[in-house]
Amino acid sequence: MADLSIEHVSRFFGDATALNDVSLTVPSGSITAIIGPSGSGKTTLLRLLAGLDSPDEGTVSIGNKIAKLGDTALCFQDSPLYPHLNVRENVAFPLKLKATNTADEVVKKRVSDVLEMLEIAPLARRKITELSGGQKQRVGIARALVRDVEVYLFDEPMAHLDQALARDIVADLRKIQQSLGLTFVYVTHSKSEAFALADQIVVLVDGQVAQVGEAEELVEKPKTLEIAEFLSPTELNVRRRGDAVEAWRPEDAQLTRGGTATVEAVTYLGREWLVQTTEGHAVSEEKFDVGESVTLTQKKVFSF
Numbered sequence: 001m002a003d004l005s006i007e008h009v010s011r012f013f014g015d016a017t018a019l020n021d022v023s024l025t026v027p028s029g030s031i032t033a034i035i036g037p038s039g040s041g042k043t044t045l046l047r048l049l050a051g052l053d054s055p056d057e058g059t060v061s062i063g064n065k066i067a068k069l070g071d072t073a074l075c076f077q078d079s080p081l082y083p084h085l086n087v088r089e090n091v092a093f094p095l096k097l098k099a100t101n102t103a104d105e106v107v108k109k110r111v112s113d114v115l116e117m118l119e120i121a122p123l124a125r126r127k128i129t130e131l132s133g134g135q136k137q138r139v140g141i142a143r144a145l146v147r148d149v150e151v152y153l154f155d156e157p158m159a160h161l162d163q164a165l166a167r168d169i170v171a172d173l174r175k176i177q178q179s180l181g182l183t184f185v186y187v188t189h190s191k192s193e194a195f196a197l198a199d200q201i202v203v204l205v206d207g208q209v210a211q212v213g214e215a216e217e218l219v220e221k222p223k224t225l226e227i228a229e230f231l232s233p234t235e236l237n238v239r240r241r242g243d244a245v246e247a248w249r250p251e252d253a254q255l256t257r258g259g260t261a262t263v264e265a266v267t268y269l270g271r272e273w274l275v276q277t278t279e280g281h282a283v284s285e286e287k288f289d290v291g292e293s294v295t296l297t298q299k300k301v302f303s304f
Contacts (some may be wrong), residue, residue: 001028002181004049004151009058011044011207018044020207022058026151026200031177031184032197035191037230040204042187046155049185050074062150073147077156079140081128088124091115091142114142117176134165141169145176152188158193166190170197180211191231203227227304237280237298245304250274250298252283259295263288 004026011019019041026032034042046052048060051069060067070195073094081090092111095102102110115121117137137157158166161293169192177184188194194201195215203210204219211223222228225245229236232249239246244304259278267289268274273284288294 001150001181003028004067004183004185005061006045006049006057007022007059007061009045009048009055009060011041011048011053012056017207017227019048019055022204022209024202024209024212026183026185028150029181029182029199030199030202031174031186033186033188033194034202035188035194035230037164038189038203038209040093041156041207042204044207045204046153046185046187049151050153063100071149072151072153073144073149074153074155075141075144075157077144077159079137079157081136081139081143083128083277086127087120087139088115090139091146092126094143094147099228110146110148114146117140118172126136134161134169137161137165138169140241141173151183151185152189154184156188157216158190166193167196191233205230208231212268222302225302228302228304234274234283235281247302247304248280248300250281250283252298253280254297254299255282255284255286255288256297257288257292258294259293261294261296263290263292263294264301270297 006022006024009019009022010017022045034045037043048055048068050072064072082093085093088111091114092107093106109200113250115124118141120135120142122140123131123135131139141157143283158169174197178275186197198215199298200219202212202213205226211218211227218227219231225238225247228247234250236247236249237253256276261277262277263277265276266273273287275282275284275288277294282296
C-alpha cells in the first residue's frame with residue numbers, strides 16, 4: 001500500500017476559491033479525518049480525492065501515480081442503494097461490473113467477509129426497504145469496503161444517524177481499519193467522530209489547511225483563535241488587550257463564592273452547570289444562583 005499525497009492543490013469556481021494551495025499526506029494504513037466549519041472545502045477536497053473532480057492547480061497521487069477515478073472507494077452520506085436488490089446483491093454490485101472482471105468465487109468471499117465485519121450477515125437476503133436507517137448505512141459502508149482499492153473515502157456517513165448508532169458504527173469502522181491495515185479519509189462535521197476514529201486530524205478553514213495533528217494536540221495547542229473556537233464544546237471566553245488575544249474554555253475556569261463577578265445565567269448540561277457571569281463563562285459541578293457574587297479563575301489560557 002502507498003501513501004496518498006496532496007500537493008499544492010487549488011480549486012476555483014469562478015471568482016470563488018474553494019481550496020487554496022492544500023498540501024497533505026495521508027499515511028498508508030491510517031485514518032485521516034478532515035473537519036472544519038461549513039464552507040471550508042471539505043467536500044470539494046473529497047471529490048478531488050475520489051476523482052469526481054480535478055484540481056485547477058496541484059496534484060493528487062497515490063504512491064508515484066496520479067490518482068484517477070476508480071482508485072478509491074467512496075461511501076456517501078446517503079449511499080445510493082438499489083431497492084430491487086437484497087443486501088448481499090447491493091454489496092456485491094461494484095464487483096459485478098464488467099470493468100472489475102472479478103471471479104464469482106472471489107465476489108462471494110469478499111461479500112461474505114464484509115457482511116460479517118459490519119455485523120449485517122443475518123440481513124443478507126433482506127430488501128433495502130426492510131432495513132432501518134442504521135442498517136442501510138452499514139450496507140453502504142460495506143459496498144465501499146468490498147472493493148480492493150488503495151484508499152477508502154467517507155463523506156459524513158453518520159450525518160443522519162442518532163448518536164448511539166453513529167458511535168457503534170464508528171467503533172466498528174475503527175476495528176476493521178486496524179485489523180486490515182486499510183487507509184481511510186473521513187470527512188465529518190462531528191468533532192467527536194473525528195476524535196474517536198482518526199490517527200490524524202486535518203482542520204480546514206477557508207479552503208486552507210489550518211492545522212494538522214492528533215486530537216489531543218489540536219485541543220490542547222490550537223494554532224489560532226478560530227481553531228480553538230471550532231474545537232471547543234462550549235463557547236470560548238475571549239479577552240482582547242490591544243493586538244493580544246487571550247481565550248479560555250469554560251471547562252478550564254473555576255468558580256468560587258464571593259468576589260467581584262455576578263452570575264447572570266445558569267444552564268444545566270446534564271451532569272454539570274454552565275454558569276454565565278459578568279467576567280465570563282465557567283462549567284461547574286456545583287449550582288450557582290443568578291445574582292450571586294463569585295470569583296472566576298482561569299486554570300488554562302490560550303494566547304494568540
